[in-house]
Amino acid sequence: MTDEAQSAGSREKxxxxxxxxxxxxxxxxxxxxxxxxxxxxxxxxxxHHFRSKVQLYFDVLGRALGRIEARLLPTLAGxxxxxxxxxxxxxxxxxxxxxxxxxxxxxxxxxxxxxxxAPDPIPEAEPAExxxxxxxxxxxxxxxxxVTCGAFRPVSARHMVQTLIGATVYHFASGDFGEQLVGGSLxxxxxxxxxxxxVKSLLHHGLxxxxxxxxxx
Amino acid sequence: MTDEAQSAGSREKxxxxxxxxxxxxxxxxxxxxxxxxxxxxxxxxxxHHFRSKVQLYFDVLGRALGRIEARLLPTLAGxxxxxxxxxxxxxxxxxxxxxxxxxxxxxxxxxxxxxxxAPDPIPEAEPAExxxxxxxxxxxxxxxxxVTCGAFRPVSARHMVQTLIGATVYHFASGDFGEQLVGGSLxxxxxxxxxxxxVKSLLHHGLxxxxxxxxxx
DNA sequence: TTGCCGACCGACCGCTCGGTCGGGTATAAA
DNA sequence: TTTATACCCGACCGAGCGGTCGGTCGGCAA
Numbered sequence: 001m002t003d004e005a006q007s008a009g010s011r012e013k014x015x016x017x018x019x020x021x022x023x024x025x026x027x028x029x030x031x032x033x034x035x036x037x038x039x040x041x042x043x044x045x046x047x048h049h050f051r052s053k054v055q056l057y058f059d060v061l062g063r064a065l066g067r068i069e070a071r072l073l074p075t076l077a078g079x080x081x082x083x084x085x086x087x088x089x090x091x092x093x094x095x096x097x098x099x100x101x102x103x104x105x106x107x108x109x110x111x112x113x114x115x116x117x118a119p120d121p122i123p124e125a126e127p128a129e130x131x132x133x134x135x136x137x138x139x140x141x142x143x144x145x146x147v148t149c150g151a152f153r154p155v156s157a158r159h160m161v162q163t164l165i166g167a168t169v170y171h172f173a174s175g176d177f178g179e180q181l182v183g184g185s186l187x188x189x190x191x192x193x194x195x196x197x198x199v200k201s202l203l204h205h206g207l208x209x210x211x212x213x214x215x216x217x
Numbered sequence: 218m219t220d221e222a223q224s225a226g227s228r229e230k231x232x233x234x235x236x237x238x239x240x241x242x243x244x245x246x247x248x249x250x251x252x253x254x255x256x257x258x259x260x261x262x263x264x265h266h267f268r269s270k271v272q273l274y275f276d277v278l279g280r281a282l283g284r285i286e287a288r289l290l291p292t293l294a295g296x297x298x299x300x301x302x303x304x305x306x307x308x309x310x311x312x313x314x315x316x317x318x319x320x321x322x323x324x325x326x327x328x329x330x331x332x333x334x335a336p337d338p339i340p341e342a343e344p345a346e347x348x349x350x351x352x353x354x355x356x357x358x359x360x361x362x363x364v365t366c367g368a369f370r371p372v373s374a375r376h377m378v379q380t381l382i383g384a385t386v387y388h389f390a391s392g393d394f395g396e397q398l399v400g401g402s403l404x405x406x407x408x409x410x411x412x413x414x415x416v417k418s419l420l421h422h423g424l425x426x427x428x429x430x431x432x433x434x
Numbered sequence: 435t436t437g438c439c440g441a442c443c444g445a446c447c448g449c450t451c452g453g454t455c456g457g458g459t460a461t462a463a464a
Numbered sequence: 465t466t467t468a469t470a471c472c473c474g475a476c477c478g479a480g481c482g483g484t485c486g487g488t489c490g491g492c493a494a
Contacts, residue, residue, distance in 0.1 A: 026243055053483090111391055111392065167384070171379050175332050201370075259473045262471070
């Protein structure tokens with residue numbers, strides 16, 4: 001019996017299984033019957049907890065973004081040299097994405113699927129959007145600070161944010177392809193540590209203002 | 218009248234519109250009725266040119282990958298110093314993705330949606346998979362060569378390939394989100410050149426073996 | 435005991451999905 | 465003229481979609 005799970009936290013259970021399913025197959029690829037069945041409920045019961053499929057999707061998305069935001073913003077707000085702060089931010093981002101294997105793919109898909117809903121503003125999406133914007137703004141500010149105070153090379157903060165997202169979110173969203181590429185689970189403790197080291201060392205060498213420039217072409 | 222387009226290249230027309238639609242909304246999010254209508258045909262006519270929706274999808278995917286492969290493999294096969302070869306590879310990848318705005322998103326989505334079809338081997342996917350593997354193998358070999366000959370830091374070639382994909386494919390797949398972040402079209406000539414410069418300078422500083430290591434933690 | 439309420443359900447609705455089928459039309463070889 | 469072929473179409477199918485509806489059940493307060 002799973003009585004306690006059913007009576008106490010049906011809403012949480014739905015969010016959990018929906019997160020995994022939306023991450024794996026996307027908004028259009030998941031049916032509410034499957035969500036309900038996986039959660040151990042009838043389909044009608046979903047509508048008792050969520051107004052619509054769109055509402056469920058954005059609640060799932062906002063919940064995932066909120067989890068990361070709650071860890072990343074304090075990290076960004078902490079003091080220290082820009083490079084040390086960036087290191088901590090990378091560690092936090094990668095930890096957050098690695099601990100919940102569905103999250104990275106859900107987030108990356110959401111970047112695409114937002115265009116889908118594009119015609120209307122979609123009020124349900126606002127909490128998720130605000131969390132995302134806060135994190136992006138924090139990362140951008142950190143990079144800009146590092147450049148203006150001379151700790152970083154004069155890179156474009158915006159482009160570097162894109163590169164950071166690619167190096168973290170994309171990596172942990174790459175699924176079977178990524179696992180075939182690196183030759184093992186992306187989410188094992190070893191591989192997660194390895195990813196952190198690779199990203200941070202690339203930033204140490206590639207972003208710091210100290211090194212001379214050996215441009216040949 | 219669009220007679221010439223209909224009689225001559227209906228198959229090409231279908232592939233074109235399907236590529237744009239699959240890129241924008243994914244496999245599950247696109248209906249064959251919409252593909253047919255956009256192509257100016259009846260839905261039944263699609264089945265004259267393609268055996269099934271899956272076949273159409275993988276033909277679209279293989280065509281896109283083939284376009285890039287045809288440009289990237291010669292680039293990788295050319296001679297020169299590892300860093301110069303890598304520069305050319307980045308230029309080619311970014312040019313290929315920038316010239317066809319739908320391609321990056323199609324490819325990134327395909328990494329996710331492959332898991333969808335996972336249960337069976339899916340014979341239709343083989344041409345696309347072989348093109349992808351050839352490009353990955355080429356990039357990996359280039360990076361490994363650079364490390365063993367001392368031109369690059371001792372990075373993980375596999376992880377660096379992931380980072381390269383993130384810096385190129387993800388960037389040009391990021392759609393509205395990316396445009397809001399960089400503050401303009403990702404595909405304008407200026408922004409494309411900017412992206413190339415940012416990526417290559419990050420690699421020049423971050424991958425070259427010359428600079429000393431200021432590791433603090 | 436009565437009445438209410440949150441949680442849940444099966445049956446159903448209108449609609450769209452991928453795919454099939456039989457047939458129509460134009461060109462060109464025989 | 466007949467036959468073959470390439471191309472295209474409207475009508476249709478079973479299945480599944482998101483969402484609604486009426487109703488059941490157990491707990492809880494008066």
